Amino acid sequence: MSKVWRYGDHVDTDVIIPARYLNIADFEELAEHAMEDIDLNFAPNVQKGDIIVAGRNFGCGSSREHAPMVLKVKGVQCIIADSFARIFYRNAINIGLPALEIGKEVEKIEAGDELEVNLTKGEIKIVNKGLVINTKPLPEFVQKIADCGGLINYIKGEK
Amino acid sequence: MGMTMTEKILAKHSGRDSVSAGDLLVSQLDLILANDITGPPAIDEFEKIGRSVFDKDRIALVPDHFSPCKDIKSAEMCKRLRDFAREHEITNYFEVGRMGIEHALLPDAGLIAPGEVIIGADSHTCTYGALNALATGVGQSDVGAAMASGTTWFKVPSAIKVELKGKLPKYVKGKDIILTLIGMIGVDGARYQSLEFCGEGISELEMSDRFTICNMAIEAGAKNGIFPVDEKTLAFLKGRVTREFAAVTADADAVYDSEITIELDKLVPVVAYPHLPENVHPVSESTGIVIDQAVIGSCTNGRLEDLAQAAEVLKGKKVHPHVRCIIIPATQEIYQQAMKLGYIDTFIDAGVAVSTPTCGPCLGGYMGILAHGERAVSTTNRNFRGRMGHVDSEVYLASPYVAAASAVMGRIASPEEVIK
Numbered sequence: 146m147s148k149v150w151r152y153g154d155h156v157d158t159d160v161i162i163p164a165r166y167l168n169i170a171d172f173e174e175l176a177e178h179a180m181e182d183i184d185l186n187f188a189p190n191v192q193k194g195d196i197i198v199a200g201r202n203f204g205c206g207s208s209r210e211h212a213p214m215v216l217k218v219k220g221v222q223c224i225i226a227d228s229f230a231r232i233f234y235r236n237a238i239n240i241g242l243p244a245l246e247i248g249k250e251v252e253k254i255e256a257g258d259e260l261e262v263n264l265t266k267g268e269i270k271i272v273n274k275g276l277v278i279n280t281k282p283l284p285e286f287v288q289k290i291a292d293c294g295g296l297i298n299y300i301k302g303e304k
Numbered sequence: 305m306g307m308t309m310t311e312k313i314l315a316k317h318s319g320r321d322s323v324s325a326g327d328l329l330v331s332q333l334d335l336i337l338a339n340d341i342t343g344p345p346a347i348d349e350f351e352k353i354g355r356s357v358f359d360k361d362r363i364a365l366v367p368d369h370f371s372p373c374k375d376i377k378s379a380e381m382c383k384r385l386r387d388f389a390r391e392h393e394i395t396n397y398f399e400v401g402r403m404g405i406e407h408a409l410l411p412d413a414g415l416i417a418p419g420e421v422i423i424g425a426d427s428h429t430c431t432y433g434a435l436n437a438l439a440t441g442v443g444q445s446d447v448g449a450a451m452a453s454g455t456t457w458f459k460v461p462s463a464i465k466v467e468l469k470g471k472l473p474k475y476v477k478g479k480d481i482i483l484t485l486i487g488m489i490g491v492d493g494a495r496y497q498s499l500e501f502c503g504e505g506i507s508e509l510e511m512s513d514r515f516t517i518c519n520m521a522i523e524a525g526a527k528n529g530i531f532p533v534d535e536k537t538l539a540f541l542k543g544r545v546t547r548e549f550a551a552v553t554a555d556a557d558a559v560y561d562s563e564i565t566i567e568l569d570k571l572v573p574v575v576a577y578p579h580l581p582e583n584v585h586p587v588s589e590s591t592g593i594v595i596d597q598a599v600i601g602s603c604t605n606g607r608l609e610d611l612a613q614a615a616e617v618l619k620g621k622k623v624h625p626h627v628r629c630i631i632i633p634a635t636q637e638i639y640q641q642a643m644k645l646g647y648i649d650t651f652i653d654a655g656v657a658v659s660t661p662t663c664g665p666c667l668g669g670y671m672g673i674l675a676h677g678e679r680a681v682s683t684t685n686r687n688f689r690g691r692m693g694h695v696d697s698e699v700y701l702a703s704p705y706v707a708a709a710s711a712v713m714g715r716i717a718s719p720e721e722v723i724k
Binding site for chain 2: 155167211228230231240296300
């Protein structure tokens, strides 16, 4: 069972990981500042397997891959949002962090809910409410990158 | 079925006769960019692949964000970039003293031509659409992979047609056009899409205006923004780009998701309030907002024409006693031209701090960080929480005309209040 960290619309990359820390090359150290400008409780308390649930345009702004990376390093299992900004979405796929775009269905998920996510079936179960949200499977091309554990492994597999 | 400018470029670069929105394809790349923040992790990813660079002439590395290095950690990152450039004999590595802000520097250096495809590990890579190129920001894994393969995957974006009509009023610039557009459609109004500009109003725009507009396409969520080529584009390219290029035009029957018309005559100088670029208000309704700092520069508005606007306002004036005004020419060439034209004297006489090219304050790096509760008017591109410093500081986005006028008045001001 996964804990939900619930955020609103337009969560930008500058609050996911503020640029003032981008001189830190070590992702473990950098991840201590994840979400700090929007939620000081996140970095100290997030547990492996937790899920971020947000509104529209999650990850807008900078192309910094540090943004999905610090969330992955912190153990976030996947991100579920109404919609994602395109570079963040691409980066999340490339580093093997699942990002599920589910539109207005996201409004059914609230802070404190307990989720079970089955990525293969594209199924999000809100356990405490007895609700199930079905999502579209990833496009085949994207699934291949995900199956390889990210873009770099995918490229390594090419001749 | 007809194609948009973006579709034509992607078709050509993927060896297809035609493409349409939603197609997934692998595109050849003409140029790949990284900077001092995204370059080192891109290099880490590249090295995991274990191949050599695909073409040492088609990679551009620009230490511009925290450079000249602001601290030891930044120095280590710049060193990583520099060492890699030397090891792989990267032609287009730009060292401090010769570097500039990447998105002003690369077009000026002739590295961008119409019809080309460019990816950069920087979201404002979309700037180059002003030159009829398909340019978009990606992450460092994409850049690391592309440095080895010379290719990347794209989903062909659907498009929004933006038609510009009429003539620009005095003191209304490219920044006002793009902020007005973002105000209309919102920060996700063009998410995953291309913004395809057209219309007779384009002839009104200087190249600097077009760079500013495409630069902020990402602030509407767009994959790219793109302009057709005209005499002004060709004049810009002359003497910079010597290789052959193939400009693209949109087919008359190209397919668009939606169409927007902007009547230039009706535009006014605007400012985007914190903490989203879509919070757009006329300057005339914002003149009660007191400021602590004004920043003029960045990949959005650090070009010679931008500095000319600032100089026009600041000539013979003084920066307000309660305001720090920081002006950052985007490249060494722009800096030198500004000096020859007397702009730098004008700035220093007015009490402005003039800096060597750097992204510096735009992303809260250095060279003008805001304290708790402070407020800046800035010609940069983002006003997210904490973007220029303390999480409880504020950034208002505006044109160089408005930022310079605000610096003099100590509050948000229209250039007409200062230029009599």
